[in-house]
């Protein structure tokens with residue numbers, strides 16, 4: 381994961397010969413694909429293109445649309461599959477489409493914003509301490525975002541990460557120490573809420589796949605046998621049955637029968653069907669509310685008995701504490717049920733850290749790949765969508781959030797699904813929460 385730092389990283393602007401008029405942040409030594417040290421390159425494309433044409437640009441930390449075919453067409457096929465709760469991870473993820481590079485001349489306000497952005501960065505460099513938790517942190521490619529200083533139409537592209545689409549004509553020397561480089565993504569001042577995904581963002585996918593999910597598979601039959609007569613269990617089964625009816629058209633879907641008369645036979649038949657249904661859903665990493673609800677109830681006993689402790693990446697808890705000290709609200713939005721989320725935060729290797737979280741959302745508010753969910757979350761919190769920064773590992777979720785005007789950054793963690801080159805270019809990427817810079821801190 382660690383790479384040698386290129387001797388010098390420079391802003392390649394109009395005069396650089398590289399990426400004429402695009403303001404590309406280039407490294408003389410290219411980073412390898414998928415590297416943690418990838419410096420997000422700018423969106424030169426639709427966002428600037430739109431700005432130049434006066435059309436509505438996109439907003440947030442996220443970058444521009446890179447698809448050469450309309451974005452909706454790009455995502456629609458996926459959405460229809462994901463609506464049933466399928467994972468946004470491969471094999472459901474789209475292949476990247478061709479980029480859309482704009483060579484349109486930049487309007488005056490773009491250049492003005494760039495200059496101010498550079499200035500802002502210089503002003504703040506002295507205040508930037510490289511997080512001590514990043515081993516060997518060295519070169520800091522600072523990428524100030526100047527959301528508050530510009531009207532929304534400017535902010536949309538100005539709020540890109542390092543190297544964000546800015547046609548610098550000058551070169552900025554990076555802060556260079558030893559070891560490796562890191563990117564600091566500055567959070568727009570309008571952000572007052574940080575919304576966190578769990579799996580792949582706060583918590584290693586490995587913990588979910590190797591600990592949480594196997595627990596379900598190994599214990600679901602016994603759990604059903606033991607708890608069948610309980611109200612909670614019956615509600616879970618009803619929800620699973622309803623989901624199974626909706627899934628009836630899907631290949632391999634497992635229906636859950638209702639009781640037909642013979643109590644003993646019925647019970648075993650129904651339990652078998654629920655077990656098969658759960659296995660089938662889990663084999664597709666479905667994120668249905670029905671599955672997640674049952675899982676949450678099953679984990680309850682395991683966490684309460686101390687048989688499991690939730691894992692968080694080392695940077696997560698310190699960063700959340702810092703954000704809260706800086707006045708941020710921190711919320712969770714995960715496909716995992718609210719109940720399961722609370723179990724994780726209440727029983728972690730770092731102790732009970734539930735008090736660090738201001739609130740929880742799950743798919744009851746809507747699927748994470750639907751923009752409407754993020755509007756509802758903002759409503760529920762009592763803020764604007766543009767006050768929220770959403771951190772997730774899944775670009776389809778990031779895209780949906782961005783569509784709702786939420787700021788987004790994609791979290792790259794060990795074990796996460798790879799990103800396409802276009803996704804790496806388009807989104808602000810962070811590999812640790814410590815790479816987020818809050819102006820208020």
Ligand SMILES: CSCCC(=O)C(=O)COP(=O)(O)O
Pocket residue numbers: 577578579580588592667672675713714715716717720721724748
């Ligand atoms: C309490 S989260 C347990 C993991 C889980 O079931 C899940 O689906 C996580 O999905 P996320 O939306 O957090 O990526």
Ligand SMILES: [Mg+2]
Pocket residue numbers: 577578579580581772773774
């Ligand atoms: Mg996730």
